Amino acid sequence: MEEKHYKLLTPGPLSTSSRVKNVMLKDWCTWDNEYKELVQNMRKKILEAGGADTDVYTAVPMQGSGTFGVEAMIGSVIKDEDKLLILSNGVYGKRIKEIADIANKNYEYIEFSYDTCIDKKSAKKVIENSMATHIVLVHCETTTGILNNIDEIGELCKINNRVFLVDAMSSYGGIPIDFEKNNIAFLVSSSNKCIQGVPGFSFIICKKEAIKECKNISHSLSLDLYDQWEVMEKDCGKWRYTSPTHVVRAFCQALEELEDEGGITKRYKRYSENQKILSEGMEKLGFKCLIPKNIQSPVITTFQNPKNEKYSFKDFYDFLKKEGFVIYPGSISGKNIFRIGNIGDIKKEDMEKLLKSIEKYTTEVLGWKN
Numbered sequence: 001m002e003e004k005h006y007k008l009l010t011p012g013p014l015s016t017s018s019r020v021k022n023v024m025l026k027d028w029c030t031w032d033n034e035y036k037e038l039v040q041n042m043r044k045k046i047l048e049a050g051g052a053d054t055d056v057y058t059a060v061p062m063q064g065s066g067t068f069g070v071e072a073m074i075g076s077v078i079k080d081e082d083k084l085l086i087l088s089n090g091v092y093g094k095r096i097k098e099i100a101d102i103a104n105k106n107y108e109y110i111e112f113s114y115d116t117c118i119d120k121k122s123a124k125k126v127i128e129n130s131m132a133t134h135i136v137l138v139h140c141e142t143t144t145g146i147l148n149n150i151d152e153i154g155e156l157c158k159i160n161n162r163v164f165l166v167d168a169m170s171s172y173g174g175i176p177i178d179f180e181k182n183n184i185a186f187l188v189s190s191s192n193k194c195i196q197g198v199p200g201f202s203f204i205i206c207k208k209e210a211i212k213e214c215k216n217i218s219h220s221l222s223l224d225l226y227d228q229w230e231v232m233e234k235d236c237g238k239w240r241y242t243s244p245t246h247v248v249r250a251f252c253q254a255l256e257e258l259e260d261e262g263g264i265t266k267r268y269k270r271y272s273e274n275q276k277i278l279s280e281g282m283e284k285l286g287f288k289c290l291i292p293k294n295i296q297s298p299v300i301t302t303f304q305n306p307k308n309e310k311y312s313f314k315d316f317y318d319f320l321k322k323e324g325f326v327i328y329p330g331s332i333s334g335k336n337i338f339r340i341g342n343i344g345d346i347k348k349e350d351m352e353k354l355l356k357s358i359e360k361y362t363t364e365v366l367g368w369k370n
């Protein structure tokens with residue numbers, strides 16, 4: 001059967017290059033040396049891509065989607081005597097709270113409005129007044145596309161002597177992050193976001209001196225980050241349980257393509273340019289962005305649904321899918337919104353073509369005169 005391809009304008013899984021898809025045509029043996037070398041090289045490349053010092057940091061891949069990685073991190077790092085401060089302004093911040101609840105961790109949850117950037121101004125007092133030993137926040141909150149200020153929160157963690165954890169799921173690989181300056185102890189991301197691989201595993205970048213302290217903390221066997229790290233170190237790239245071999249191979253290709261593109265700063269530039277084309281083009285057509293420009297990330301953009309009785313998200317979605325684009329519904333209750341991502345193997349021309357299709361929808365279906 002001939003499959004119809006369309007561009008995924010969603011925040012992962014996303015559109016991957018044909019090379020990334022093609023390298024998955026080979027089968028690998030998980031305990032074979034050739035495969036383990038591939039894994040070790042990938043772990044090193046993950047760090048190098050983000051400018052994390054390989055003497056200070058180690059990258060530990062974990063089977064499962066991004067949430068499995070966040071759960072492994074929280075479950076394996078926070079001890080009974082610790083306290084975690086969760087700073088949240090969206091669905092993914094809230095998910096960390098759910099994880100902490102189920103894992104029975106001692107935590108404090110502070111929720112900011114979905115359109116408030118978590119930065120020095122909004123969070124300084126909260127951090128200073130908290131007894132937490134560890135602080136976690138989401139870098140790019142994919143719920144809206146808002147970009148939280150990890151530079152300022154990292155600095156506050158350093159001054160107040162707290163361990164800093166980051167969910168950089170939808171930003172690592174697409175937005176530069178300074179590990180040293182921000183004093184990041186743990187950072188989690190996954191294979192199917194800005195590095196532009198396919199879904200199947202997450203990875204946690206850990207300070208070596210910090211992961212060494214995490215033995216026997218996890219109450220989960222399969223999500224024990226310390227054990228995963230220890231086995232991978234001792235057995236030179238061996239995953240504890242079945243490894244997503246094809247996904248790993250595709251990810252290595254994706255890392256190579258990130259390097260070919262010119263690294264994270266260049267990819268950030270492409271994403272930013274595409275986001276600008278998208279948001280300006282949409283505003284010209286009559287759509288409104290939800291998040292103010294100065295705190296908007298280049299990853300995903302939230303728009304208000306048009307107020308028009310002929311409009312329904314489902315029709316709009318189906319229309320665009322026929323045109324070759326898949327967009328994303330909104331996820332804030334009570335808000336009439338939708339989202340368009342621009343991460344992945346997406347070019348300027350794709351954005352322009354998308355805008356043409358949206359214009360077609362607004363004139364033909366909604367009857368707007370542009």
Ligand SMILES: *Cc1c(COP(=O)(O)O)cnc(C)c1O
Nearest residue numbers: 065066067092138140142169170
């Ligand atoms: C994608 C994402 C996750 C993980 O979601 P999965 O569906 O488990 O991959 C976590 N946090 C953020 C900010 C994300 O964008």
